[in-house]
Amino acid sequence: MPSIMADDPILRNAVSIGVATAVYAVSFGVLSVGAGFSVAQTCVMSLVCFTGASQLTFVSVIGAGGGVAGALPPAALLAGRNALYALSLKGVLSGTVRTRALRAQFVVDETTAMAHAQSTVAATRRAFDLTALCLFTAWNIGTLVGAVAGRGLGNPRDYGLDAVFPAVFLALLAPQLRGPDAMRAAIAGVLIALALVPIAPAGVPIIASAVGAVPVLVAAGRRRSRIAPAQAPEAGR
Amino acid sequence: MSWWTVLALCASAYALKVIGLVVGERLDRETSERWSLEIVVVPVLAALIVVQAFSTGQRFVFDARTPALLVAAVLVWRRAPFVVIALAAAATAALLRLVA
Numbered sequence: 055m056p057s058i059m060a061d062d063p064i065l066r067n068a069v070s071i072g073v074a075t076a077v078y079a080v081s082f083g084v085l086s087v088g089a090g091f092s093v094a095q096t097c098v099m100s101l102v103c104f105t106g107a108s109q110l111t112f113v114s115v116i117g118a119g120g121g122v123a124g125a126l127p128p129a130a131l132l133a134g135r136n137a138l139y140a141l142s143l144k145g146v147l148s149g150t151v152r153t154r155a156l157r158a159q160f161v162v163d164e165t166t167a168m169a170h171a172q173s174t175v176a177a178t179r180r181a182f183d184l185t186a187l188c189l190f191t192a193w194n195i196g197t198l199v200g201a202v203a204g205r206g207l208g209n210p211r212d213y214g215l216d217a218v219f220p221a222v223f224l225a226l227l228a229p230q231l232r233g234p235d236a237m238r239a240a241i242a243g244v245l246i247a248l249a250l251v252p253i254a255p256a257g258v259p260i261i262a263s264a265v266g267a268v269p270v271l272v273a274a275g276r277r278r279s280r281i282a283p284a285q286a287p288e289a290g291r
Numbered sequence: 292m293s294w295w296t297v298l299a300l301c302a303s304a305y306a307l308k309v310i311g312l313v314v315g316e317r318l319d320r321e322t323s324e325r326w327s328l329e330i331v332v333v334p335v336l337a338a339l340i341v342v343q344a345f346s347t348g349q350r351f352v353f354d355a356r357t358p359a360l361l362v363a364a365v366l367v368w369r370r371a372p373f374v375v376i377a378l379a380a381a382a383t384a385a386l387l388r389l390v391a
Contacts, residue, residue, distance in 0.1 A: 070377050099297055104304070108304055122296050126299055129300055137308065137310050137314075138311060139335070141328055142315070142331045143315070214388065220339075221380030224367055224376075227337060228367045230332075235330065239333045244340075267334050
C-alpha cells in the first residue's frame with residue numbers, strides 16, 4: 055500500500071484528507087448522541103446528509119435546546135456553499151442522470167477543492183471520485199465510532215486538527231491561483247468574508263464571497279466577446 | 292428525537308447540491324463558451340480558509356490556528372508535500388496548545 059500511494063499523489067492526498075476528517079466525524083457522533091439523537095439517526099445523518107459543518111451545527115443547536123426551527127436555517131446556510139461548488143463542477147459531474155445524482159451527494163468542500171486543484175479533466179474527475187470515496191468512508195466510520203463510544207475520546211482541537219482544514223484548503227487553492235484573475239477573485243472573496251463574519255450568520259460570509267468572482271467573470275465575458283463576437287472560443291482552464 | 296428532524300436536514304442538504312448542479316447546467320447551456328464558472332470556487336475556498344482559521348462564530352479569534360496557517364503557507368510556497376503541510380499545521384497548533 056505505501057508503495058502504491060508513493061506514486062499516486064491524488065490517492066495519497068485523498069487518504070490524508072480522509073484521516074483528518076475521520077477524527078472530526080468521531081466528534082460529530084459524540085455531539086449528536088449527546089444532543090438526543092439515536093445511534094441510527096446519527097449514522098443516517100452522516101450517510102444521507104453528508105456535509106460536515108452543517109451536521110455539526112444542526113446537532114449543536116438542537117443540543118442547546120434550539121429546536122428544529124432554530125437549527126435548520128443555520129445548517130442550510132452552511133450547506134448553501136455546496137450549491138456553489140456544484141455550479142463550478144459541472145464538467146466533473148457529467149454522465150447519466152443517475153451518476154450525476156449520485157455524484158451530487160459528494161459535492162462538499164474537500165472534494166471540490168481537490169477536483170479544482172488538478173490540471174487535466176481526467177485528473178479532476180479522478181480526484182473528485184477518490185476524495186469522495188475516502189471522505190465518505192472516513193466520515194461514516196468516524197460517526198459510528200463516535201456515536202457508539204461516546205465521550206472520552208478527546209477533543210480534536212487538542213491534536214490541532216482544527217488547524218488542518220485551513221492548511222489543506224490553502225494547499226489545494228494555491229495551484230488554482232494562476233494569473234491575475236484568480237488572484238483578484240481570491241482577494242475579493244477574502245475581503246467579503248472578513249467584512250461579513252462579525253455581522254452575518256455562520257455560512258453567509260462563505261456563500262457571499264462567491265460575489266468576488268463576478269467582476270472577473272464579467273471582464274472575461276467581455277474580453278471574449280470582443281475577440282470573437284460571433285463565436286467565442288472554448289474557455290480554457 | 293423525531294426522524295422528521297433528520298429527514299428535514301438530509302433533504303435540504305441534498306436539495307442544495309442538486310440545485311447548484313441544475314443551475315450550473317442551465318447557465319452552461321446559455322452562456323456556454325463565454326464564461327468559465329470554475330472561477331467561482333476560488334473566492335469561496337479563499338473565504339473558507341480565512342473563516343476557518345481566524346474566526347469562531349461571529350468573532351475574530353487569533354489562536355493556535357494562526358501560526359499553524361502561517362507554517363502551512365510557508366510550506367505551500369516551498370511546494371512541500373500535501374501530507375507534510377497537513378501534519379505540520381496540526382503539530383504547530385497542538386504543540387502551542389500544549390505549551391499554553
